[in-house]
Amino acid sequence: MVQPKYKRVLIKLSGEALAGERGVGIDIATVQSIAEEIKEVHATGVEIALVIGGGNLWRGEPAAEAGMDRVQADYTGMLGTAMNALVMADALLQIGVDTRVQTAIAMHQVAEPYVRGRALRHLEKGRIVIFAAGTGSPYFSTDTTAALRAAEINAEAILMAKNGVDGVYNADPKKDPSAVKFAELTHVEVIHKGLKIMDSTAATLSMDNDIDLVVFNMNEPGNIKKVVLGEAIGTTVSNKA
Numbered sequence: 623m624v625q626p627k628y629k630r631v632l633i634k635l636s637g638e639a640l641a642g643e644r645g646v647g648i649d650i651a652t653v654q655s656i657a658e659e660i661k662e663v664h665a666t667g668v669e670i671a672l673v674i675g676g677g678n679l680w681r682g683e684p685a686a687e688a689g690m691d692r693v694q695a696d697y698t699g700m701l702g703t704a705m706n707a708l709v710m711a712d713a714l715l716q717i718g719v720d721t722r723v724q725t726a727i728a729m730h731q732v733a734e735p736y737v738r739g740r741a742l743r744h745l746e747k748g749r750i751v752i753f754a755a756g757t758g759s760p761y762f763s764t765d766t767t768a769a770l771r772a773a774e775i776n777a778e779a780i781l782m783a784k785n786g787v788d789g790v791y792n793a794d795p796k797k798d799p800s801a802v803k804f805a806e807l808t809h810v811e812v813i814h815k816g817l818k819i820m821d822s823t824a825a826t827l828s829m830d831n832d833i834d835l836v837v838f839n840m841n842e843p844g845n846i847k848k849v850v851l852g853e854a855i856g857t858t859v860s861n862k863a
């Protein structure tokens with residue numbers, strides 16, 4: 623059997639990944655199929671942490687633009703990520719994958735609080751840990767949460783699973799047919815070229831902590847496993863390219 627390329631990874635799913643065809647909300651069948659795929663990846667022996675966004679339910683910035691207080695709007699968004707985390711944890715548990723949710727905002731009845739040492743122990747024991755409620759602070763994104771938690775748990779890479787986008791291009795491939803996909807990039811290039819992989823806070827945090835980013839299309843079944851086994855799909859961002 624092929625050995626995984628990584629020992630420990632953090633998978634970042636956007637909230638929209640859970641919405642399925644509808645584009646908003648949570649589609650249980652979609653969550654179940656992602657859970658099945660994660661189970662297969664987990665069976666390779668790689669340790670997995672997950673950060674799931676909340677954009678399928680709520681985003682703070684547009685709510686603030688519509689007149690809501692930004693901090694209140696962002697807390698609402700963080701609660702959305704907790705809903706996604708609970709649904710995904712349930713889907714994983716139901717197919718026999720030991721999973722824990724840790725949240726950055728205390729909600730003792732529904733999830734463990736985020737405690738780094740406990741998260742590390744869960745991972746060492748082969749449990750999947752889902753980090754919910756973002757960083758626990760407004761004005762941040764779940765991309766930044768992914769970069770922060772990946773640094774804290776010493777993940778070697780963040781797998782940026784995208785909906786229908788198979789990597790990073792020099793232009794929008796949907797608008798410009800001559801757009802070229804990068805196989806490899808450095809974090810500095812991502813920041814200087816303003817490439818829209820993740821927000822700039824998340825990009826600098828991963829650069830400073832030397833965490834690779836792999837951007838790939840999760841709509842093709844089997845792709846998460848391919849990345850974990852080291853197959854060169856999508857775009858890899860590292861400090862060494």
Ligand code: UDP
Binds near residue numbers: 698760
């Ligand atoms: N959010 C926040 N702090 C964090 C993470 C998230 O305030 O540390 C809020 C913010 O309002 C954001 C929302 O949660 O719009 C949902 O997260 P995000 O937009 O990153 O989700 P995604 O686009 O990945 O689905």
